Amino acid sequence: MSVTAASPHAYLERQARWTWIEVAFWAAALLPFWLTPNYLVLASQIAITALFALSLDLILGYAGIVSLGHAAFFGLGAYTAGLAAKHGWGEPITGLMLGALVAGIVGYAASLIVSRFRHLALIMITLGMGLLLKEAANSASWLTGGADGLQGVKMWPVFNTFRFDLYGYVAYTYSLIVLFLVFLVARRIIHSPFGLSLRGIRENPLRMPAVGASSRAHLRKIYTISAVMAGIAGALLAQTTETVSLASIDFERSADVLVMLILGGAGHLYGGLVGAIIFMVARDQFSGNTPQFWYFWIGTLLVAVVMFLPNGILGGLAKLVSTWRGSFWRGKS
Amino acid sequence: MSALSTRGLDKSFGSLVVASDISFELPQGARHALIGPNGAGKTTLINLMTGMLRPDAGEILLGDEEITALPPEKRVSRGLVRTFQINTLFPNLNALEAVTLAVCEREGMARAWWQRISAYPSAVDEAHAILSSLMLGADCYRPTRELPYGRQRLLEIALALATRPKVLLLDEPAAGVPRDESAELFAAISNLSRDITVLFIEHDMNFVFRFASRIIVMVGGRILLEGTSEEVAADPRVREVYLGKSHHGVRHG
Numbered sequence: 001m002s003v004t005a006a007s008p009h010a011y012l013e014r015q016a017r018w019t020w021i022e023v024a025f026w027a028a029a030l031l032p033f034w035l036t037p038n039y040l041v042l043a044s045q046i047a048i049t050a051l052f053a054l055s056l057d058l059i060l061g062y063a064g065i066v067s068l069g070h071a072a073f074f075g076l077g078a079y080t081a082g083l084a085a086k087h088g089w090g091e092p093i094t095g096l097m098l099g100a101l102v103a104g105i106v107g108y109a110a111s112l113i114v115s116r117f118r119h120l121a122l123i124m125i126t127l128g129m130g131l132l133l134k135e136a137a138n139s140a141s142w143l144t145g146g147a148d149g150l151q152g153v154k155m156w157p158v159f160n161t162f163r164f165d166l167y168g169y170v171a172y173t174y175s176l177i178v179l180f181l182v183f184l185v186a187r188r189i190i191h192s193p194f195g196l197s198l199r200g201i202r203e204n205p206l207r208m209p210a211v212g213a214s215s216r217a218h219l220r221k222i223y224t225i226s227a228v229m230a231g232i233a234g235a236l237l238a239q240t241t242e243t244v245s246l247a248s249i250d251f252e253r254s255a256d257v258l259v260m261l262i263l264g265g266a267g268h269l270y271g272g273l274v275g276a277i278i279f280m281v282a283r284d285q286f287s288g289n290t291p292q293f294w295y296f297w298i299g300t301l302l303v304a305v306v307m308f309l310p311n312g313i314l315g316g317l318a319k320l321v322s323t324w325r326g327s328f329w330r331g332k333s
Numbered sequence: 334m335s336a337l338s339t340r341g342l343d344k345s346f347g348s349l350v351v352a353s354d355i356s357f358e359l360p361q362g363a364r365h366a367l368i369g370p371n372g373a374g375k376t377t378l379i380n381l382m383t384g385m386l387r388p389d390a391g392e393i394l395l396g397d398e399e400i401t402a403l404p405p406e407k408r409v410s411r412g413l414v415r416t417f418q419i420n421t422l423f424p425n426l427n428a429l430e431a432v433t434l435a436v437c438e439r440e441g442m443a444r445a446w447w448q449r450i451s452a453y454p455s456a457v458d459e460a461h462a463i464l465s466s467l468m469l470g471a472d473c474y475r476p477t478r479e480l481p482y483g484r485q486r487l488l489e490i491a492l493a494l495a496t497r498p499k500v501l502l503l504d505e506p507a508a509g510v511p512r513d514e515s516a517e518l519f520a521a522i523s524n525l526s527r528d529i530t531v532l533f534i535e536h537d538m539n540f541v542f543r544f545a546s547r548i549i550v551m552v553g554g555r556i557l558l559e560g561t562s563e564e565v566a567a568d569p570r571v572r573e574v575y576l577g578k579s580h581h582g583v584r585h586g
Binding site: 008011012013016068093119139188191192193194195196199200203204206207208209210211212213214216217221 | 383384385404405406409410414415417421422423424425429431433434435437438439442443444446447448449452453454456457458461462468473474492493495496554556576
């Protein structure tokens with residue numbers, strides 16, 4: 001009867017409480033400032049990619065929407081922020097908001113279609129929309145610079161004080177803070193009644209109407225939120241690198257972020273973050289030696305993880321930890 | 334006024350007629366059983382009434398409101414709720430989360446994404462109370478997939494109750510539950526509030542005769558007859574259907 005002794009309120013509050021592992025994770029995110037100050041540019045790109053992966057986790061890991069075209073929103077955010085800065089408005093914070101807004105509007109429009117489909121049709125639709133936007137960006141070279149990329153992006157200092165430097169101090173600080181703030185929002189969402197309903201859709205879309213839920217309305221909302229977050233990530237990349245290339249919106253980015261999320265573990269909130277760290281660090285290390293073999297190793301890793309750790313690296317760790325000391329914790333609570 | 338009624342419901346898949354001219358009425362607070370051999374169209378009828386299938390013809394009324402064209406979730410929010418013959422649950426949610434989800438959906442709280450669930454203590458309390466009333470209180474923190482089968486059947490009912498049904502359609506609530514374990518399920522159904530109108534499909538004739546005030550017998554997509562348990566038990570056509578060539582679905586006991 002030890003389990004029943006806990007009240008349902010205490011139980012739900014415990015679910016949403018910060019654990020020491022989470023605190024340690026975010027504390028460790030500060031380590032690059034001291035341990036690897038030469039890699040802050042990479043660190044800021046990891047933070048940006050992690051934010052992008054987090055946005056995908058909200059729709060894939062929590063609502064069960066598989067997308068192969070999520071780079072569309074990343075790219076929209078990147079081009080919007082980049083274009084704003086190129087044409088005279090280099091203020092970073094409002095630039096981020098602008099990128100988020102544009103990605104959100106397009107995301108909402110796309111959600112009207114996306115929320116109606118599942119499985120293979122959904123994958124094909126997201127893939128198609130991604131390819132569509134990429135070609136649009138490619139052919140509108142008068143606006144986007146096309147294959148040459150968007151040049152001439154000039155950023156103002158953050159808060160009119162912190163100028164983006166060559167070593168990436170400001171870039172990483174800025175990216176990390178934005179990542180953390182968006183993460184707080186994502187964390188709040190998954191612990192909300194809305195987040196619970198999303199998990200319901202993922203677990204059994206058939207049951208949802210039978211408990212009176214309008215799954216489509218939920219899916220539209222989370223897809224839009226996810227697009228906004230992806231747009232913020234894209235805008236961050238444009239601002240911190242002061243350029244936007246077609247690579248920010250192409251299929252490879254959509255596929256990479258999916259790989260990261262699956263590696264790290266979808267539906268764990270931290271899965272995308274861990275996946276992004278592993279993917280980006282590994283790419284940096286491997287591609288130095290043999291760039292052409294980079295995807296060979298990622299492919300191997302992906303197959304191995306999916307075969308042996310179907311819930312990703314975090315899912316595997318969580319299972320390990322819970323079997324390892326499950327009886328201890330259960331006895332305690 | 335009846336709680337739920339249908340008029341002339343027809344449904345066929347190609348040349349296969351699964352519902353033909355189905356008309357019946359459930360009075361307020363009724364306890365009606367829907368019986369018939371496998372393939373008689375009982376589950377199809379529930380699917381038609383709850384909106385998971387669209388009828389080719391006919392109409393469905395909940396109270397005095399016509400709901401024939403309403404999507405399933407809108408029927409649920411108006412109080413027409415079902416359970417499933419095959420467990421249709423949320424495997425990785427625990428019972429407390431699943432029932433809280435249903436309560437939040439009913440109250441429109443599920444739109445809130447900026448507040449924690451713990452900010453809605455009344456929803457959590459109600460979910461826990463529903464689970465406790467069905468003897469699921471002790472199991473409510475275990476993931477659904479780990480619950481014994483009989484407990485999962487109870488959770489089916491708990492999820493339906495969380496929507497505050499006016500009319501509850503129970504599709505074989507004890508399907509697959511060993512006979513000696515079905516007692517608590519039948520007890521739970523017997524204890525349902527008299528404010529809820531109940532139509533249930535069940536193959537356990539002992540329970541049907543004990544619990545149902547009236548019985549509707551379906552065969553081949555049609556209503557064969559409707560009557561009290563005595564009338565149904567005495568009817569030669571029912572005996573033929575059940576005891577003639579097909580023993581299917583009737584449990585001996």
